[in-house]
Amino acid sequence: MQLPREVIVGNHVLDKIGEISKGLGFTKSALIIAGAKTNTVAGKKVRRILENEGIRVETCLVETAKLKDVEAVEAQIRITKPQIVFGVGGGTKIDVAKCSSARSQIPFISVPTTASHDGIASPLSSIQGFDKPYSVMAQSPLAIIADTKIIIRAPWKLAVSGCEDVIAKFTAVKDWQLARDEKDEYYGGYASSLALMSAKHVMMNANLMRKKNEEGLRVLLEALISCGVSMSIAGSSRPCSGSEHMFSHALEVVRPNCALHGERCGVGTIMMAYLHGANWKRMREVFRRVGAPTTARELGLSKRDIVKALSLACSIRPERYTILNKLSLNREGYEHLARVTGVID
Numbered sequence: 001m002q003l004p005r006e007v008i009v010g011n012h013v014l015d016k017i018g019e020i021s022k023g024l025g026f027t028k029s030a031l032i033i034a035g036a037k038t039n040t041v042a043g044k045k046v047r048r049i050l051e052n053e054g055i056r057v058e059t060c061l062v063e064t065a066k067l068k069d070v071e072a073v074e075a076q077i078r079i080t081k082p083q084i085v086f087g088v089g090g091g092t093k094i095d096v097a098k099c100s101s102a103r104s105q106i107p108f109i110s111v112p113t114t115a116s117h118d119g120i121a122s123p124l125s126s127i128q129g130f131d132k133p134y135s136v137m138a139q140s141p142l143a144i145i146a147d148t149k150i151i152i153r154a155p156w157k158l159a160v161s162g163c164e165d166v167i168a169k170f171t172a173v174k175d176w177q178l179a180r181d182e183k184d185e186y187y188g189g190y191a192s193s194l195a196l197m198s199a200k201h202v203m204m205n206a207n208l209m210r211k212k213n214e215e216g217l218r219v220l221l222e223a224l225i226s227c228g229v230s231m232s233i234a235g236s237s238r239p240c241s242g243s244e245h246m247f248s249h250a251l252e253v254v255r256p257n258c259a260l261h262g263e264r265c266g267v268g269t270i271m272m273a274y275l276h277g278a279n280w281k282r283m284r285e286v287f288r289r290v291g292a293p294t295t296a297r298e299l300g301l302s303k304r305d306i307v308k309a310l311s312l313a314c315s316i317r318p319e320r321y322t323i324l325n326k327l328s329l330n331r332e333g334y335e336h337l338a339r340v341t342g343v344i345d
């Protein structure tokens with residue numbers, strides 16, 4: 001079980017990054033992975049602080065999370081031999097930093113600039129170009145430094161997406177329990193309780209999220225980080241990714257780059273909660289309260305896209321047994337599901 005050693009969430013915590021690095025023993029060299037934008041938002045500051053501590057720092061800018069980006073960073077690691085890699089950004093930069101550092105067998109520190117999904121703290125990374133359309137094991141961040149002063153400046157829509165990714169754990173855990181009961185799959189009670197607690201915590205604080213302030217962001221970040229830790233404990237994404245994530249991955253296949261990860265998962269969660277016989281209406285109500293999309297139209301998708309993705313979802317990851325495998329609905333069944341939950345009209 002690999003867990004983060006330092007988790008620091010709060011206002012202006014980025015200022016402590018030099019201290020933290022030195023405390024962890026990284027006193028000589030570092031590599032920062034950022035995007036052009038996230039480098040301006042936080043990367044340059046991280047570099048300045050580390051250099052002031054006498055640490056030699058290189059920066060590698062990436063824009064996508066493709067295999068070629070991972071390989072480019074690995075080449076850079078071979079040349080500059082850093083002690084530690086910092087991933088500064090939202091999804092893609094952290095994914096590239098996590099994957100390339102893991103493959104190079106050096107640790108990585110996560111410095112999120114958005115709170116849009118649980119990848120900021122998970123041991124998995126999502127890279128295009130591997131043969132699977134979902135996240136693969138890489139390594140857990142050694143430290144997570146989430147500065148709410150920086151993250152609050154990102155569009156709020158990203159935080160809403162993060163809320164949906166956390167609430168999605170309700171159906172992910174239900175799917176895991178189903179696999180335990182029907183397929184005798186290994187089930188980690190502690191990991192699933194942690195993921196579930198995060199989902200409940202965000203749901204309970206939905207009104208706080210509406211205020212779009214740092215307090216709400218803090219609740220969300222703690223929940224996202226707990227979800228990441230639950231995956232480290234489970235040794236897989238099982239507690240955090242079930243049929244609702246399969247639907248999201250299938251949507252990406254049907255309509256590449258449509259909507260945000262959390263937004264797709266959120267709509268999936270409503271439908272999968274219905275299939276599980278759970279209180280899907282309450283979930284939809286919470287999503288609406290935080291300002292998240294709950295329909296195909298709000299996602300910018302057609303009825304056809306939704307039904308196609310539902311039909312494709314259970315073949316995305318055949319080894320991961322979920323409610324979709326159990327029920328094995330046909331096209332009409334999926335259309336009915338989307339209609340009855342108000343996703344399509």
Ligand SMILES: [Zn+2]
Nearest residue numbers: 117118165265
């Ligand atoms: Zn997710």
